[in-house]
Amino acid sequence: xxxxxKLTIKWCEMYIDSIKLYPSDFLIKxxxxxxHASGFREKTAExxxxxxxxxxxxxxxxxxINTNRAAATVSEEVKPLLKDNxxxxxxxxxxxxxxxxxxxxxxxxACTLRPLAIMSLxxxxxxxxxxxxxxxxxxxxxxxxxxxxxxxxxxGKAAAKSRQNVxxxxxxxxxxxxxxxxxxxxxxxxxxxxxxxxxxxxxELIENIKNNSQNVEDDLEKINLYKTYKKQLKxxxxxxxxxxxxxxxxxxxxxxxxxxxxxxxDLENVELFKRFKELYNVKDLTKLEQSHAFKxxxxxxxxxxxxxxxxxxxxMLTVALIPPILKYGFGVEKKKSAPQPQQNSDAAAVHxxxxxxxxxxxxxxxxxxxx
Amino acid sequence: xxxxxQTNNFNGYNRNLKSNIRNNNMNHTPSFTAGIGxxxxxxxxxxxxxxxxxxxxTWLSKNYTDKLYTSWLAxxxxxxxxxLDSVVDVMAILGSVVISGMYxxxxxxxxxxxxxxxxxxxxxxxxxxIMATLxxxxxxxxxxxxxxxxxxxxxxxxxxxxxxxxxxxxINDKAIKRAEEELGKPLSEFTKKEKKKHLKLTNTLKYVExxxxxxxxxxxxxxxxxLKKLIIFGTVYRFLSPVAVTPLANMIGxxxxxxxxxxxxxx
Numbered sequence: 001x002x003x004x005x006k007l008t009i010k011w012c013e014m015y016i017d018s019i020k021l022y023p024s025d026f027l028i029k030x031x032x033x034x035x036h037a038s039g040f041r042e043k044t045a046e047x048x049x050x051x052x053x054x055x056x057x058x059x060x061x062x063x064x065i066n067t068n069r070a071a072a073t074v075s076e077e078v079k080p081l082l083k084d085n086x087x088x089x090x091x092x093x094x095x096x097x098x099x100x101x102x103x104x105x106x107x108x109x110a111c112t113l114r115p116l117a118i119m120s121l122x123x124x125x126x127x128x129x130x131x132x133x134x135x136x137x138x139x140x141x142x143x144x145x146x147x148x149x150x151x152x153x154x155x156g157k158a159a160a161k162s163r164q165n166v167x168x169x170x171x172x173x174x175x176x177x178x179x180x181x182x183x184x185x186x187x188x189x190x191x192x193x194x195x196x197x198x199x200x201x202x203x204e205l206i207e208n209i210k211n212n213s214q215n216v217e218d219d220l221e222k223i224n225l226y227k228t229y230k231k232q233l234k235x236x237x238x239x240x241x242x243x244x245x246x247x248x249x250x251x252x253x254x255x256x257x258x259x260x261x262x263x264x265x266d267l268e269n270v271e272l273f274k275r276f277k278e279l280y281n282v283k284d285l286t287k288l289e290q291s292h293a294f295k296x297x298x299x300x301x302x303x304x305x306x307x308x309x310x311x312x313x314x315x316m317l318t319v320a321l322i323p324p325i326l327k328y329g330f331g332v333e334k335k336k337s338a339p340q341p342q343q344n345s346d347a348a349a350v351h352x353x354x355x356x357x358x359x360x361x362x363x364x365x366x367x368x369x370x371x
Numbered sequence: 372x373x374x375x376x377q378t379n380n381f382n383g384y385n386r387n388l389k390s391n392i393r394n395n396n397m398n399h400t401p402s403f404t405a406g407i408g409x410x411x412x413x414x415x416x417x418x419x420x421x422x423x424x425x426x427x428x429t430w431l432s433k434n435y436t437d438k439l440y441t442s443w444l445a446x447x448x449x450x451x452x453x454x455l456d457s458v459v460d461v462m463a464i465l466g467s468v469v470i471s472g473m474y475x476x477x478x479x480x481x482x483x484x485x486x487x488x489x490x491x492x493x494x495x496x497x498x499x500x501i502m503a504t505l506x507x508x509x510x511x512x513x514x515x516x517x518x519x520x521x522x523x524x525x526x527x528x529x530x531x532x533x534x535x536x537x538x539x540x541x542i543n544d545k546a547i548k549r550a551e552e553e554l555g556k557p558l559s560e561f562t563k564k565e566k567k568k569h570l571k572l573t574n575t576l577k578y579v580e581x582x583x584x585x586x587x588x589x590x591x592x593x594x595x596x597x598l599k600k601l602i603i604f605g606t607v608y609r610f611l612s613p614v615a616v617t618p619l620a621n622m623i624g625x626x627x628x629x630x631x632x633x634x635x636x637x638x
Contacts, residue, residue: 090594154424294449300452
């Protein structure tokens with residue numbers, strides 16, 4: 001028996017590279033201490049049977065056993081986070097920081113395609129003009145992206161926080177009740193409905209209810225209620241994270257402190273929410289978050305500063321950045337009276353909305369129009 | 372018989388052997404966190420800076436966004452925005468209106484140019500804007516179906532549910548059938564108004580919103596819609612318009628004004 005065990009261990013060693021770091025007498029010592037314990041022997045034999053397990057001999061390295069265990073510990077929420085590829089990231093940026101994404105698209109276009117197109121356009125224009133036009137395009141791309149990122153990122157974060165207030169007020173009425181208990185009840189109701197009418201997805205279930213149920217409206221309302229609960233339960237988790245609390249009681253305390261109120265239902269009387277309710281024409285504050293008007297308006301307002309206000313500042317910065325780009329990018333110094341090629345002036349039109357108050361002569365030159 | 376005490380202390384590792392055995396035997400498998408534990412955490416080094424940033428954004432949200440969302444402007448917008456499907460394209464067009472408008476006014480006010488030329492230029496700028504806008508809206512619409520297919524594929528890859536397109540199609544087929552029964556004529560004879568009123572088709576985003584509890588995917592799919600508009604409007608306004616549309620607009624502008632002496636060259 002002893003020999004067999006020893007042989008087994010030797011065989012195992014072929015698969016273990018990390019064991020080399022350990023003294024050779026470790027195995028022998030292990031044998032003395034542990035080998036006669038039956039549990040240990042069984043484990044050893046079992047490990048040698050399984051290739052993946054064999055590698056797990058030294059717990060703590062990147063091993064089969066442990067990887068499996070680790071995989072089991074990754075929560076469902078973390079998995080998609082780990083898997084996000086570039087498209088996921090871009091999509092998230094587009095949705096959460098639309099203005100920055102917009103300027104990123106512009107950056108790519110202005111720094112690659114446009115200079116390429118301008119430089120390769122056949123025409124009578126001389127090379128300097130083309131270089132200047134390319135320099136302008138690159139400059140506008142860089143300034144647009146840089147400025148928007150620096151200015152719009154904090155604004156985007158602030159907007160997210162404002163929306164969070166709206167989520168808070170939507171979830172608040174449920175906090176006093178036993179939301180998780182109620183959710184479980186709802187879950188049971190939906191399970192019953194699914195058993196009764198059949199259907200894998202909600203759409204199928206709704207379809208089946210519409211066709212077969214006697215109380216169509218009641219049943220559909222049950223599904224709506226369940227979905228609302230589910231969403232709110234999710235926002236509840238987010239809120240807990242944002243407030244840095246773990247229990248619902250703490251969350252209630254935190255919200256009360258934030259708005260300086262004694263009861264959660266007093267949220268209805270907070271001036272901000274009163275205005276929200278009136279402005280977006282919702283009966284119930286819990287409906288505000290889902291209101292189409294609210295979603296669209298806030299998105300438009302989030303984008304507005306970049307579109308309407310910062311354009312002028314960007315135009316000025318763009319012009320200021322052209323000389324260094326020409327100097328370091330193309331190795332030319334701008335001539336005093338460089339004539340503007342046609343594309344350039346129109347390209348400039350998009351970025352340099354020239355205002356009469358602008359003091360820079362270069363801008364009026366752009367604005368002076370097509371040559 | 373000589374009895375020697377076996378101290379067995381040749382190796383340095385032996386000194387800690389007892390604890391080593393405990394940690395290295397097969398019964399002990401410490402949980403493995405490499406890869407998962409390495410998900411970037413918030414930097415402690417930058418904590419003071421992030422704290423300041425956090426306070427700043429909270430201040431901004433209280434003093435800027437909260438106020439903006441409840442301002443008279445929001446009130447005006449709320450009425451209009453309700454009818455919109457998407458804001459991104461509207462904002463892109465509005466931005467272009469502002470920029471082109473300013474540019475045109477500037478040209479018309481420019482005293483260095485004679486009056487006719489000013490007009491020609493202003494018309495050119497206006498035409499460029501109109502053509503670019505029409506172009507981007509047309510391209511945007513024509514790519515709707517193709518993009519929806521890409522979105523479907525994307526959703527399939529993210530959910531791992533290969534039957535997703537079939538399910539969406541089944542829902543839409545039923546909706547079409549119902550609409551056809553309601554109006555008593557085939558889909559091809561529907562007018563635009565009837566389509567809008569009676570036919571509510573499901574797209575990938577709506578399906579995911581309605582049937583899957585996956586907030587993360589919802590954000591990504593919404594972003595996918597935004598991405599399309601950003602690319603199309605961005606390309607047209609910032610690339611095609613200055614490089615390709617301008618010369619065309621110049622030609623039309625010139626023929627419109629029909630001046631004898633050509634005031635400008637076309638590219």
